Amino acid sequence: MYWRVRKITPEILLRQYAVHILLALSLFFNFILFVSRPKKETVSKELQTNFVDFAKQVTTHLLDTSYITYMDSTVQLQSELAPKVLTYLRAKKLLAANNDELKVTNLELQRTRQVCTVRFDSVTLNDPNQSGLVPVDVQGVIAIHSSDETGPTTPQPFHFVYLVGISGKTKKPIVADFQEKPVNPG
Numbered sequence: 758m759y760w761r762v763r764k765i766t767p768e769i770l771l772r773q774y775a776v777h778i779l780l781a782l783s784l785f786f787n788f789i790l791f792v793s794r795p796k797k798e799t800v801s802k803e804l805q806t807n808f809v810d811f812a813k814q815v816t817t818h819l820l821d822t823s824y825i826t827y828m829d830s831t832v833q834l835q836s837e838l839a840p841k842v843l844t845y846l847r848a849k850k851l852l853a854a855n856n857d858e859l860k861v862t863n864l865e866l867q868r869t870r871q872v873c874t875v876r877f878d879s880v881t882l883n884d885p886n887q888s889g890l891v892p893v894d895v896q897g898v899i900a901i902h903s904s905d906e907t908g909p910t911t912p913q914p915f916h917f918v919y920l921v922g923i924s925g926k927t928k929k930p931i932v933a934d935f936q937e938k939p940v941n942p943g
Contacts, residue, residue: 808921809880811837811930812893816917819851820899822873824866831859836927842935871903876912890920890933896940914940 771778815837821830831853835843846852853859877897885891900912920934 805882808882808891808893808930811921812880812895812919813877815919815932816877816895816897816915817875819846819917820873820875820915822866822871822901824863824869824871827863827866828859836929836931838932838935842932845935869903869905871901873899873901875899886920888922890922893919893921895919916940 815834818830818833818837821827834852838846843852847854853862875897876899877895879894879896881894883892883894895917896915898912898914916938918936918938919932921930922933923929924931
């Protein structure tokens with residue numbers, strides 16, 4: 758039997774193993790891209806808990822019309838809401854525009870002995886948006902009672918969406934944007 762000795766050239770190797778080489782290169786580059794891809798921005802469990810508690814606290818302060826705590830709650834909102842949100846809420850008459858209006862409202866609440874309670878049905882955190890703010894969806898019901906029974910007789914539902922971030926000055930959570938959504942019946 759006669760064996761023929763072939764001379765192996767790079768051209769022959771390339772023809773025979775080109776697909777294998779390209780596959781290996783593709784896998785190598787895909788691995789490099791996979792390892793070096795940017796991580797998805799997520800919120801830690803501790804920060805999620807802080808944001809949920811903060812959203813409940815802000816909602817309670819916004820809706821507080823109890824004669825005992827109204828003034829304190831309104832003062833707390835000054836540090837919990839961004840100036841843009843404060844201006845928006847004052848324009849919509851959801852917050853007192855000045856100290857005189859605040860005192861008049863407080864006196865009226867004391868006169869009627871009005872109290873309120875807030876029940877939270879759901880507080881949902883979503884993934885941060887492009888600017889790093891975390892959307893927090895808050896839904897629930899508020900019940901208001903007063904000595905002269907001039908307020909609503911049935912509990913009123915509410916639905917707010919906050920964009921919460923961390924204040925650059927105080928390093929504490931702050932509401933950077935506020936939306937009041939229509940309430941879903943039922």
